[in-house]
Amino acid sequence: MVSVRFTEVQSRPTEFLDFTSLTLEEFQQLVPPFEAAFQAHMAAWRLDGKPRTARQFAVYKNCPLLTPEDRLFFILVYLKTYALQVVHGRLFGMGQSKANQWIHVLLPALLAALRALGDAPARSLTALAQRLGVAEADAATVVTPLEEAPAPVVGAPAATPDSPLLPMTGRNGASSAPKTLLNRKRVIAGRRKTTPSKMSCS
Numbered sequence: 001m002v003s004v005r006f007t008e009v010q011s012r013p014t015e016f017l018d019f020t021s022l023t024l025e026e027f028q029q030l031v032p033p034f035e036a037a038f039q040a041h042m043a044a045w046r047l048d049g050k051p052r053t054a055r056q057f058a059v060y061k062n063c064p065l066l067t068p069e070d071r072l073f074f075i076l077v078y079l080k081t082y083a084l085q086v087v088h089g090r091l092f093g094m095g096q097s098k099a100n101q102w103i104h105v106l107l108p109a110l111l112a113a114l115r116a117l118g119d120a121p122a123r124s125l126t127a128l129a130q131r132l133g134v135a136e137a138d139a140a141t142v143v144t145p146l147e148e149a150p151a152p153v154v155g156a157p158a159a160t161p162d163s164p165l166l167p168m169t170g171r172n173g174a175s176s177a178p179k180t181l182l183n184r185k186r187v188i189a190g191r192r193k194t195t196p197s198k199m200s201c202s
Contacts, residue, residue: 003093004077006069020076027072030113035068037112038105047101064094065102075106 009016016024042057065071078088089099114120122128129139 006073021080033113033116034072038109
């Protein structure tokens with residue numbers, strides 16, 4: 001199965017940035033703490049989430065994420081694109097269930113690496129103010145509050161837009177199609193009589 005690899009994309013800086021939101025230099029700085037956090041996790045847990053009781057974790061030759069760079073690239077691309085797991089797995093040469101396992105292992109490793117570097121996202125205004133070294137009031141000025149959606153106005157309909165498509169797809173009230181009663185023992189979904197075809201093949 002053909003798949004995307006770090007080694008293929010690293011030589012194309014713009015594409016690499018599009019995939020990961022990081023430059024190659026920023027990526028390389030993140031690799032060592034990320035791999036340390038990953039190895040610490042795998043020392044105690046298996047890939048399927050069960051506690052490790054027997055042999056140590058080892059990367060096999062047929063592993064879809066063979067190198068630390070491939071593992072970091074995999075999770076950063078997932079966070080950037082947030083594709084369906086089946087699509088993300090296909091992109092990296094694995095099935096959906098295996099992609100799910102890797103995502104659940106690599107996300108905590110990435111968060112641990114970001115915390116070790118002091119780059120984990122701040123989860124409160126107080127934490128953000130401490131990180132920036134400013135008062136909470138000053139930190140509040142750099143945070144954009146979430147805007148509440150305006151309440152829908154009930155009243156006169158809006159003016160008809162110029163586009164001919166929008167009036168056709170707008171709400172038209174109750175449907176005139178007959179309702180199918182599904183609680184009957186039998187539901188007739190077609191006509192009883194056959195309609196003769198207007199075209200013939202003779």
